[in-house]
Amino acid sequence: MKYLHLIILALLMHTSLTAQVKSEYSREVFIKGSDSLLYRLLLPENFDPAKKYPVLFVLHGAGERGNNNEAQLTHGGKLFQSERMRKDFPAIVIFPQCPTKDFWANVQFNNTAERFAFQKGGEPGKAMTLLIGLVENFKSLKYTDNDKFYVGGLSMGGMGTLEILRRKPKMFAAAFAICGGDNIENVKKYKKVPLWFFHGEKDNVVPVEKSKVVVAELKRLKVADVKFTLYPDANHNSWDPAFAEAELLPWLFSHSR
Template structure:
């Protein structure tokens, strides 16, 4: 398991969500209602939601992984807590880029539990792809925020070539297998004053840290990557423009249509 995910889990197990956390926008509940509900497995299984577009064309499947603030089994929080999970189901986006959106919900647990969770997410995605001929396997995308971004990195390392593009918001990873991240088109986003998941773990006393924030990862693989973008918000930006915690960069992410256009332009030569 990517070691960093464990530290994110511990943070939200021990501490409450900060008071300056973002809130979902008015109308997000209506977008949440567009998703069907299911559970994969038992005892207790993994809840997930699936948005199915109104089209008979072959279209992308997007896998969205929430952060540790939405851990649970209610099959609701992964979508209702923020706008970032429902952004691609808006009418304006679906009119241009119809797509399926898979939103699994992870529970709290040990490192081995979360190791299994990443594989369960991939199994659910595989089942959905296999049972739906309207999914274009050349256009499978994945994104996540915070611990969901950490899980995104784990999945990309374990399953290179599966996804056509990935978007990791305020995430981090360890060094093991980072060369595999250079093989997938990757978009990174982070605020420089994020204290929950740091954009950089480098210090004068530790120039080669075990953990890599978005800034560190970008520096490590940008020369070997064929397609990597890093959007960094300066100190104070999130407070000044949004009045929220610097960790909550999923808010500007949900508003930045250029990122989603970037993601959807990527098509693999053959299905992953």
């Protein structure tokens, strides 16, 4: 019974800490016409509307889709609320939530080795259209620094990161893509955006080649600022070591348009 009590106590503490993390992010909704996009918003400590702040959009994976305006904080929520982040990189952090049946990027799925067929061109889906509208809305605010907008994501969010970059390459100062991918025909559209890619070499959900071909194309185009970190033993959860990279935040926020 003693050990059972300890286990229950540990679970309660974990639940309490998780709830505390999520409570720091206010619940918001962006409305455009008859459509809406849920998102969580974290303002810098001692927020002063007379100042201008960098803005970071973090795009979640397919497993965090929904309408609870909560699941999208599962991966990365703690990092961007950390003491180091709040002290050294005061920024506005936004976690939008993609609806259950939607997808950030234009991609077709199949059961072949290809698995993901990324599209070239085409109109953005509803979630991407709303995301672009949300970014534009924050661009219009007096307390946001338009030269320091950033975007990054994992899995579906990594794909969505490259999707929004190709559609709006001048919006962002830098970006990161974790276990994502894109059609190499789109790469030239965001070749001027500093990018850091991450992928697990044992990824059995999004094959590592999906990142490798994009990075190879960027290097072929002789892009100056492209980074690629491979984790030899990581599977699909390469966001865990990626978010633990000590240089991720300094690298990201060092860029300005």
